Amino acid sequence: MELAGIFKYFYELLVSTGLPQVWVDIIAMVAAAVIIFGFLAVCALFLVWWERKVSAHIQQRFGPMRTGWHGWRQTIADAIKLIQKEDITPMTADRAVFYWAPIMCFVAAFAVYVVMPFGDGLIVSDLNVGILYVVAITSFTIISLLMAGWGSNNKYALLGGMRSAAQVVSYEIPMVVTICSVVLFVGSLSMVDIVQSQAQIYQWYIFRLPFGPIAFIIYIITGTAETNRTPFDLPEAEQELVAGFNVEYSGMKFAMFFLAEFVNMFTVSAIGTTLFLGGWQGPFLPSWMWFLGKTLVLVFILMWFRWTYPRLRVDQLMEFSWKFLLPLSFANLILAGLMKYSGWFNW
Amino acid sequence: MDREQLIKYIQDKFPGKVTLLDCGRVEPFFKVELGFLKEFCQAIRDDTTLGMDYLCNIAGVDSGEHYEVVYSVASVKNKIRFDFKIFPERENPAIDSVIDVWPGANWYEREVWELYGINITGHPSLKRFLLPDDWNQGHPMRKNWDAPDFVRMPEN
Amino acid sequence: MGIIKKLPVFLEKVPGGGIVTTSLDYIFSQSQASSLWYLLFGTACCAIELMATGASRYDFDRLGMIFRASPRQSDLIIAAGTITKKMAPRLRLLYDQMAEPRYVIAMGGCTVKGGPFYYDSYAVEKGIDHIVPVDVYIPGCPPRPESLLEGCLTLQKKVKRLKMQDWS
């Protein structure tokens, strides 16, 4: 069962009604936005629940048990509760900045999915600058964190915001350089092209690049740093900065940050799947299942990190990025270029 | 060095200034003259036979009639321990600070100052310590202290 | 907050609106009750029992209760441990910073009535109900994790009875 066929059928049904093309496009776009939003909302809720269960079982507990079977309704209850909570804006806060920060975070987290290849033909828009767009949009999250830190007019929040800015400046670079090494091999920025160039398992870039596994590990590390998760969760380090940038947020605004964090985690895993693990490519099962399966495995690895490792200190984080990851990723890029040029590994 | 030797050593070293008190079965207690405190502490710390480099405790005492401040000192190196007391005056009690000798005395002295009202001359920061910042009910560890909302345990 | 509070008043006038109101009440109060995030607020002995209750054997997470470090995001203060006169204004401040709806559990004898420090202590606040409104009292010094869980279940019962009109 390929979902792409179903969507195509509905699209053709829409065209056959004889509406002008502009209206067809608009309706299709809105429908796509709604579907993606719905999918991601459900996905984020599921991931929150899953994270709680994973953490619980790592720690020899059960996690949520009393709201539904093994607590499946737990995050829904949390979401409904957060909607009901009073929405506090501190008196000294910079109101506009404080108000827009979570919205921006939320929007940026969702906007990436325009170019996400969920399956064979399941992509909203196959931009020819796909991966560049992804890199650009994911950095938006940081601006929102900075806004939240500044707008709250709270010292802890400010420290958290500043930390996140510093963190992203240092981690974006090795990430982009690593992505470049993949792009170099593909010869295209389009997400669909990237996926299609790794049709067989030996063509996956984790195996095909000269130091594929290392590139993949660099990507995962930088991805963890991008999503502000342990061991890089400095912006919201609970034990140092209470709750970091979102210390003053309550109710719905906090829920936005909270959900955006999990959407971002999914994003990072999905991009990792696309770049290194062959995206939706795979035998027997429908393509979207392969994509989801691979992504969830990566998500699980991110969760595993979180519940195992302590947190790095802020200067050590920088040191690790600039002194270790950056040279390594550049070396990887240079080697990839040499390989591509010389024609080796060109299977 | 056992108890008898220690008593003899200290009494020989500081004749007239230090007297033995009969108040402990195990460790010897001495009484030190009020003005002699800082000098005494310096001496017992720098003395090689004693080497009292470790301050265990400073406790203020209000026995009802007089104030006392008890210093418990020990030597990590020589494994000796003893206590000594000084008796500040009842009116305007004041003692010298021993922070220069043992920096760890800082908070103990602040506590004595706050709870007993014994002034510590030479202490760098005599600020509110354990009690609330807006406390204005005097020095609660004194025996005759009382306050409106202070409920005593009923005798049964 | 405002709209939701007016909603039942409006719905009452619509025929059949009562059903909507009561089901909304049910959903809202159930979700509130099963997701009581507690503030990480422990001062003394009871805090250790609070930690133990959060740990593997008793596992607060089963009830959907997780801790938040920021008062803005928590629904519940479990006042675990002695509140001294110096600490009392801070407790009030934390309570004020919390978003409605908010609840307080007084855990342990000290927070209920001063506990073992009722007599002869010049520094202990004799019961936190002088400072913040308390929903559930849990006696004990310190209460066992089971009694804390019982207290939380009692609070859940109380929350589940809540209707939209009662929201402040």
Add this chain to the structure above:
Amino acid sequence: MSEIDKLQTEEFVLNMGPHHPSTHGVCRFVLKMEGEVIKDVEPVVGYLHRALEKICENRTYAQIIPVTDRFEYCTSMSCNMAFALAVEKLAAMEIPERAQYLRIIMLELNRIASHLIWFGTTALDLGAITPFLYGFREREFILDLFEMTCGQRLTYNYIRVGGVARDIPTQFVPKCREFLNIFDACVDDYERLLTENVIFVVRNKNVGVLPPEKAIAWGVSGPALRASGVKHDLRRDDPYCIYDRFDFEIPTCQNGDCYDRYIIRIKEMRESAKIVRQALDKLPEGETRAKVKMVFKPPAGEVYSRIENSRGEMGMYVISDGSTKPVRVKMRGGSYNQLQVIPEITRGHKIADLVAIMASMDVIMPEVDR
């Protein structure tokens, strides 16, 4: 004058606490910072000042034992012990053999329980949440043992003047052995989680270095002092109870940084288990409490007695005037001096290091505030 010169810089004062996740209770730090770097720290204490000493002045000796429980609730047994020991010294009491051994078993089990709390909170403060739950998992075993002995999980009121409150139940010894058998493997587990974890090591090595001379001068004791390389343990140097009959090591380290303090405590847990095992082997039969009169009046006198608690030297200074109530009880806890020395060793570090140092010192606030 360019734009940049006109900018003014302000001192960034951060108020950390009294309600803050990593201050272990209710300590407040006023930090003067330059960006993330701490220029000065001022601990503000007293948020848990419960006037225990004033309360003790109006209680009989038997009534004081439960009050001491609250002095340091992570190791209530030690507090009971310190006070009972002081009064026994005052009254020159003979303690039955079985009581002595039971005391040792309880003290050492309590030390393990306390170190497990420390282990959990340290990992938590550094951002690792799972070790916290592992530590508490084993702690529950010990609490079960205590509970079957005295009926409480945290405030035991078990060690009394003249012995212990009651004999242990029959299941205690087999249960305790069962626990000791699994415990070494558990400690291995903890070590696998943290000891060689790269992040944990870089967070702790060379952070908060406390040289031995400074440690002694500031009155630091216990594991923090031994981490600086001073082999000072009151169980050896000033033996109380019957610690001189047991064979155990006193671990020391050289650097005195946070990592060494971690290593020391992990080793101490193993040593404590060793002591408990020996005590269980030698446990004699007999009375568990010396004859103490209902209206207990120790002779007039003063005594300062100290024991080695899991956080350092715990001292009780008791003045008796021969009546049923003491004139003065002064409690001294190890955390008092360890919190005092934190500003000294924190200057120039980052805010995250303050959290690590605070955790490694294992400061617990009731010991400071009382």
